[in-house]
Amino acid sequence: MVATQETIDKVNEVSSTYKYGFVTDLESEKAPLGLSEDIVKFISNKKQEPKWLLEWRLKAYKKWLSMEVPNWAMVDFPEINFQDIYYYSAPKTKPKLNSLDEVDPELLKTYDKLGIPIKEQEVLAGVAVDYVFDSVSVVTTFREKLAKEGIIFCPISEAVQTYPDLVKKYLGTVIPIGDNYYAALNSAVFTDGSFVYIPKGVKCPMELSTYFRINEQNSGQFERTLIIAEDNTYVSYLEGCTAPQRDENQLHAAVVELVAMNNAEIKYSTVQNWYPGDKDGKGGIYNFVTKRGNCLGKKSKISWTQVETGSAITWKYPSCVLKGDDSVGEFYSVAVANNAQQADTGTKMIHIGKNTKSTIISKGISAGMAQNTYRGQVQIQKSAKGSRNFTQCDSLLIGDKCGAHTVPYINQFTPQARVEHEATTSKISEDQLFYCLQRGLDTEQATSLIVNGFCKEVMKELPMEFAVEAQKLIGISLEGSVG
Amino acid sequence: MSLLEIKNAKLKLNDKDILKGLSLSVNKGEVHAIMGPNGSGKSTLSYMLAGRGGYDLESGEILLDGQSLLEMEADERARSGLFLAFQYPVELPGVGGMSFLREAVNSRRKFLGKEELDHLAFVKEARKVASKMFVKDEMLKRAVNVGFSGGEKKRFEILQMAMLKPKISILDETDSGLDVDALKIVSDGVNAERNDDNAIVVITHYQRLLDYIVPDFVHILSDGNIIKTGGPELALEVEKNGYAGLINAA
Numbered sequence: 222m223v224a225t226q227e228t229i230d231k232v233n234e235v236s237s238t239y240k241y242g243f244v245t246d247l248e249s250e251k252a253p254l255g256l257s258e259d260i261v262k263f264i265s266n267k268k269q270e271p272k273w274l275l276e277w278r279l280k281a282y283k284k285w286l287s288m289e290v291p292n293w294a295m296v297d298f299p300e301i302n303f304q305d306i307y308y309y310s311a312p313k314t315k316p317k318l319n320s321l322d323e324v325d326p327e328l329l330k331t332y333d334k335l336g337i338p339i340k341e342q343e344v345l346a347g348v349a350v351d352y353v354f355d356s357v358s359v360v361t362t363f364r365e366k367l368a369k370e371g372i373i374f375c376p377i378s379e380a381v382q383t384y385p386d387l388v389k390k391y392l393g394t395v396i397p398i399g400d401n402y403y404a405a406l407n408s409a410v411f412t413d414g415s416f417v418y419i420p421k422g423v424k425c426p427m428e429l430s431t432y433f434r435i436n437e438q439n440s441g442q443f444e445r446t447l448i449i450a451e452d453n454t455y456v457s458y459l460e461g462c463t464a465p466q467r468d469e470n471q472l473h474a475a476v477v478e479l480v481a482m483n484n485a486e487i488k489y490s491t492v493q494n495w496y497p498g499d500k501d502g503k504g505g506i507y508n509f510v511t512k513r514g515n516c517l518g519k520k521s522k523i524s525w526t527q528v529e530t531g532s533a534i535t536w537k538y539p540s541c542v543l544k545g546d547d548s549v550g551e552f553y554s555v556a557v558a559n560n561a562q563q564a565d566t567g568t569k570m571i572h573i574g575k576n577t578k579s580t581i582i583s584k585g586i587s588a589g590m591a592q593n594t595y596r597g598q599v600q601i602q603k604s605a606k607g608s609r610n611f612t613q614c615d616s617l618l619i620g621d622k623c624g625a626h627t628v629p630y631i632n633q634f635t636p637q638a639r640v641e642h643e644a645t646t647s648k649i650s651e652d653q654l655f656y657c658l659q660r661g662l663d664t665e666q667a668t669s670l671i672v673n674g675f676c677k678e679v680m681k682e683l684p685m686e687f688a689v690e691a692q693k694l695i696g697i698s699l700e701g702s703v704g
Numbered sequence: 705m706s707l708l709e710i711k712n713a714k715l716k717l718n719d720k721d722i723l724k725g726l727s728l729s730v731n732k733g734e735v736h737a738i739m740g741p742n743g744s745g746k747s748t749l750s751y752m753l754a755g756r757g758g759y760d761l762e763s764g765e766i767l768l769d770g771q772s773l774l775e776m777e778a779d780e781r782a783r784s785g786l787f788l789a790f791q792y793p794v795e796l797p798g799v800g801g802m803s804f805l806r807e808a809v810n811s812r813r814k815f816l817g818k819e820e821l822d823h824l825a826f827v828k829e830a831r832k833v834a835s836k837m838f839v840k841d842e843m844l845k846r847a848v849n850v851g852f853s854g855g856e857k858k859r860f861e862i863l864q865m866a867m868l869k870p871k872i873s874i875l876d877e878t879d880s881g882l883d884v885d886a887l888k889i890v891s892d893g894v895n896a897e898r899n900d901d902n903a904i905v906v907i908t909h910y911q912r913l914l915d916y917i918v919p920d921f922v923h924i925l926s927d928g929n930i931i932k933t934g935g936p937e938l939a940l941e942v943e944k945n946g947y948a949g950l951i952n953a954a
Contacts, residue, residue: 655756656794658778659787660804660864661811667779670807674798674847 252309281408414444483518502561505533516548540569558591588702669696724928740925785871854881891916
């Protein structure tokens with residue numbers, strides 16, 4: 222409990238600006254600027270990858286060259302020069318670490334500043350953490366304890382070496398290399414990420430967590446996560462992300478693939494707080510992420526929970542493909558966009574198996590000049606008899622210069638299914654604000670309270686430690702937006 | 705020195721004069737009732753005192769404990785010890801009653817230089833006060849005022865008053881929408897908070913509330929001014945003869 226309180230206090234201390242905007246002075250090793258076949262080979266070589274993976278990457282690279290930047294999302298940004306990005310950057314430390322004592326102290330300090338020190342994370346009851354700094358996984362905690370249960374939790378680069386069969390069997394099966402422009406790019410140049418394997422019948426005894434951090438200037442972050450849950454398993458996985466405050470935009474194009482077998486449940490939670498850029502929209506992260514889960518087995522369940530407060534642009538649609546009969550997909554999302562931020566986010570629920578169920582709860586909050594779009598697809602295939610979907614999209618507007626948009630796509634190919642869609646748009650009323658002020662809360666406290674109330678259905682899906690952080694984060698992101 | 709001093713308050717809404725030079729002094733330990741017909745300016749008076757945006761005085765002065773309230777925002781006035789029990793308490797969807805109360809109480813404590821209450825200490829205190837108001841734990845877990853009955857809303861207002869321990873409380877039509885039993889519970893709650901260091905201003909249409917919360921002074925508000933002041937018997941006169949007679953006599 223003491224550690225939890227410390228975390229809360231640390232989060233409480235945050236000032237009104239982006240508190241993660243510092244840069245850590247670490248020696249790093251980079252690939253030459255830009256992207257070419259040679260760079261793909263360079264990365265693969267650095268990681269001493271098997272030949273099949275290099276070929277896989279090169280295939281993705283060729284595919285990427287033939288593709289075009291998607292332009293259907295409601296976001297607006299200048300063309301990205303993909304030759305002006307470093308595709309590989311790694312802190313110069315020993316590649317493999319056995320304990321925290323071997324971690325570069327500068328790096329530990331960084332995580333300390335992030336408000337969630339590694340040491341503390343270790344004592345927080347049951348959270349195993351993988352830290353990914355720029356492109357490289359730095360330290361993974363609790364591995365031995367997990368190994369006793371047969372659970373694999375390690376950097377994906379390591380899994381490629383140690384468990385090549387598993388990686389080869391599943392990599393790219395949920396999100397094929399040519400799925401979309403950014404997924405193809407990621408497949409060509411991904412540098413690290415987390416790998417999780419839960420063997421049959423095992424309920425993972427603790428939350429698994431990854432902390433992503435972009436530190437280097439002009440570097441992109443392309444992590445790749447693969448989670449496989451065998452029959453009768455359960456795993457809850459959390460990811461958090463931050464980046465320094467920089468004037469130029471940085472690209473983050475991750476891919477996350479989940480596979481759930483019979484009666485397996487994967488709960489995937491994200492608190493995304495990449496640097497959003499300044500008030501006028503200068504700088505910030507382009508968060509172009511592809512996340513998808515395959516519910517392959519009967520009665521399998523995949524649940525996405527996301528709290529998105531950061532990034533200049535968010536382009537992200539964590540999805541579920543419900544193949545197994547009676548499988549369940551869930552999507553709980555809070556997307557906050559303030560100042561010049563743009564968010565186009567939502568989900569896809571593809572119902573294939575019989576009696577599959579999906580629930581979508583999306584809460585969009587727009588303030589300043591921000592544009593916030595919910596874009597979601599619910600597809601009920603002919604085979605998906607007896608399936609059900611429930612979608613609820615609520616938008617909250619703060620101020621009169623922002624926008625909220627809801628774009629649902631519903632395709633139903635069997636009459637024996639039920640799809641429901643509800644949507645509301647509201648504003649924080651003057652009555653609500655005055656009521657709070659009259660009880661002694663200042664405008665910012667009041668806004669934070671009302672907004673968190675608005676998001677409650679989603680916040681309660683987050684694991685406890687994350688929920689506290691996420692609540693504060695939402696308050697901070699909206700500071701100065703009212704009054 | 706009076707606890708609350710309103711001097712020659714003038715206020716316009718949409719170019720219409722609503723308060724026309726109203727003055728009132730309230731001392732510590734006193735309960736004042738302000739009665740008046742619809743449109744006399746009762747709610748405007750309460751919003752003006754609480755500092756709601758758009759209800760700024762054109763001229764005049766308000767002092768709380770000798771300190772001018774005019775330069776203070778609504779939240780500063782609240783933290784300084786001014787409480788308004790709303791006629792229509794506002795719904796806050798998703799905001800739990802307990803956490804709302806706690807934020808409010810800790811804001812006031814911080815202002816007073818007292819240590820903020822931790823979660824456990826707060827819950828203990830809140831439960832104690834709540835049980836006196838016949839407010840169940842379950843109600844504190846629900847979102848503030850969402851799905852509350854009329855009686856529950858008013859009880860929750862007085863519960864907040866009891867927790868915040870303000871110097872001056874303004875009860876705006878606290879009796880509206882209450883049946884006799886609820887009226888008694890709410891009044892008992894208010895009476896329990898009466899002491900020599902605070903004061904209460906009760907704004908009401910009807911005399912009936914004043915049977916339960918017995919005032920020291922009764923003021924008749926009409927057309928933006930106090931036209932008559934007396935003791936509890938003045939309220940009975942209103943009940944018997946209506947406002948018209950008093951207004952015509954003034």
